[in-house]
Amino acid sequence: MIYSRSACGDHILQLHSGILSGDSKYNLVCTGCSGIYSDDRLKCPTDSALLRTNYSNRQIILKDVPGMGKFHDWLPVHEIITSNAGSITYKSIDLASELGLNNLYISFNGYWPERGAFIKTCSFKELEAFPTIQRLKNSGGSLVLASAGNTARAFAHASALTGIEVYIIVPESGIPRMWLPEEPSDSVHLIQMGKNCDYTDSIHLAERLASLPGMVAEGGARNVARRDGMGTVMLDAAFHMKRMPDHYFQAIGSGTGGISAWEASLRLIVDGRFGMRLPELHLAQNLPFTPMLNAWKAGRREIIKDIDMPDPKKLIHEMYADILSNREPPYSIGGGVYDALCSTDGTMYGISNNEAKASQKLFEHLEGIDIFPPAGVAVASLIKAVENRQVEVDDHILLNITGGGVKRLEMDYSPYKIEPTAYAENANIPLEEIICEKVLA
Numbered sequence: 322m323i324y325s326r327s328a329c330g331d332h333i334l335q336l337h338s339g340i341l342s343g344d345s346k347y348n349l350v351c352t353g354c355s356g357i358y359s360d361d362r363l364k365c366p367t368d369s370a371l372l373r374t375n376y377s378n379r380q381i382i383l384k385d386v387p388g389m390g391k392f393h394d395w396l397p398v399h400e401i402i403t404s405n406a407g408s409i410t411y412k413s414i415d416l417a418s419e420l421g422l423n424n425l426y427i428s429f430n431g432y433w434p435e436r437g438a439f440i441k442t443c444s445f446k447e448l449e450a451f452p453t454i455q456r457l458k459n460s461g462g463s464l465v466l467a468s469a470g471n472t473a474r475a476f477a478h479a480s481a482l483t484g485i486e487v488y489i490i491v492p493e494s495g496i497p498r499m500w501l502p503e504e505p506s507d508s509v510h511l512i513q514m515g516k517n518c519d520y521t522d523s524i525h526l527a528e529r530l531a532s533l534p535g536m537v538a539e540g541g542a543r544n545v546a547r548r549d550g551m552g553t554v555m556l557d558a559a560f561h562m563k564r565m566p567d568h569y570f571q572a573i574g575s576g577t578g579g580i581s582a583w584e585a586s587l588r589l590i591v592d593g594r595f596g597m598r599l600p601e602l603h604l605a606q607n608l609p610f611t612p613m614l615n616a617w618k619a620g621r622r623e624i625i626k627d628i629d630m631p632d633p634k635k636l637i638h639e640m641y642a643d644i645l646s647n648r649e650p651p652y653s654i655g656g657g658v659y660d661a662l663c664s665t666d667g668t669m670y671g672i673s674n675n676e677a678k679a680s681q682k683l684f685e686h687l688e689g690i691d692i693f694p695p696a697g698v699a700v701a702s703l704i705k706a707v708e709n710r711q712v713e714v715d716d717h718i719l720l721n722i723t724g725g726g727v728k729r730l731e732m733d734y735s736p737y738k739i740e741p742t743a744y745a746e747n748a749n750i751p752l753e754e755i756i757c758e759k760v761l762a
């Protein structure tokens with residue numbers, strides 16, 4: 322199932338040029354009303370649109386460090402991130418020839434030391450975790466977040482390395498994914514939810530916890546540190562290819578990675594050295610739970626729950642790449658997924674479990690590295706695009722392999738299990754049952 326549309330009428334592409342005061346590195350500009358804010362807030366007071374960073378350096382100059390810290394100019398942090406973890410880009414030979422493509426580039430986000438990839442929690446969520454934690458370092462708060470797995474691992478890892486306290490709410494189905502390459506530290510608090518809870522229940526409990534004093538909501542898609550961290554996927558690709566790609570393929574659950582790729586492209590256009598055309602977004606969801614695909618197909622900015630995601634728990638249960646299940650994605654919101662698709666002449670795909678599994682196998686066989694199920698969904702969408710002539714043979718294509726290399730990691734490390742520190746039957750339980758008195762006192 323593919324759906325693509327060229328004109329969305331109500332969207333105007335905006336390249337913001339807010340005024341920066343003094344020598345600040347960046348400010349935040351509302352994608353809805355163009356209001357400008359110099360503090361690190363998550364919301365615009367006049368509307369609900371996403372805020373976007375506006376960096377004083379219009380041309381990015383790479384820092385001489387390994388990992389994502391090299392993109393420091395376009396990350397909303399003041400200290401350079403020194404971890405060697407980062408996105409890597411390489412030109413595919415075997416998958417490219419299988420698909421008959423001449424310029425297929427792979428963004429690999431995981432552990433693959435032979436190619437210089439050192440994301441040890443094995444997904445691009447680590448690109449969100451480091452800048453988010455870095456920003457919190459000086460404020461002294463504890464970070465609260467909900468996760469179905471990969472985000473939890475990424476933030477637990479960043480917490481273990483920095484000592485910043487994190488409270489992570491995980492649905493039971495995510496517990497097997499709770500491991501770390503190093504011994505978990507006391508700064509990591511893992512709260513396991515009951516059997517019948519899914520990721521959205523975790524989000525609701527996290528919202529309640531974050532309202533306590535001393536707790537800071539991580540902010541999800543509203544957190545610019547997360548988005549700009551993920552945006553380094555596009556930046557790394559542009560530097561490697563010496564241009565922006567024509568097409569960007571990614572499997573989405575929330576679509577935050579798609580928004581991030583779009584925003585990074587907007588900055589690269591202003592930079593001027595990487596081309597003037599926005600890469601087309603090709604975003605894929607795993608059937609049967611595909612609320613964004615359904616709304617997009619119907620030409621709607623709004624997701625209508627009864628139509629686009631009837632019986633969500635049942636549908637989510639049927640997904641192979643179940644971490645791609647988000648019941649409240651930033652799709653309709655100003656500056657969100659809908660706008661990103663409109664602005665880039667984007668396409669959405671619905672991928673069946675069998676297609677995802679077969680594509681995952683094909684990729685692993687041809688490229689020689691293990692990948693996560695969502696990455697299989699992305700590969701399947703690329704195969705569909707080739708079959709349906711959505712891309713041309715010579716087009717420059719960026720395929721985001723959002724996670725992989727766990728099997729490769731296990732050859733070098735013995736991962737440690739993160740044990741839950743508390744258990745929450747549902748999202749409405751009294752908070753004192755899940756956090757220590759020290760915090761409530």
Ligand SMILES: *Cc1c(COP(=O)(O)O)cnc(C)c1O
Nearest residue numbers: 573574575576577578695723724
């Ligand atoms: C979170 C995640 C995705 C989906 O990313 P979004 O852009 O936030 O929807 C895809 N693949 C992997 C491995 C992930 O961890």
Ligand SMILES: [Zn+2]
Nearest residue numbers: 351354365368
């Ligand atoms: Zn606004």
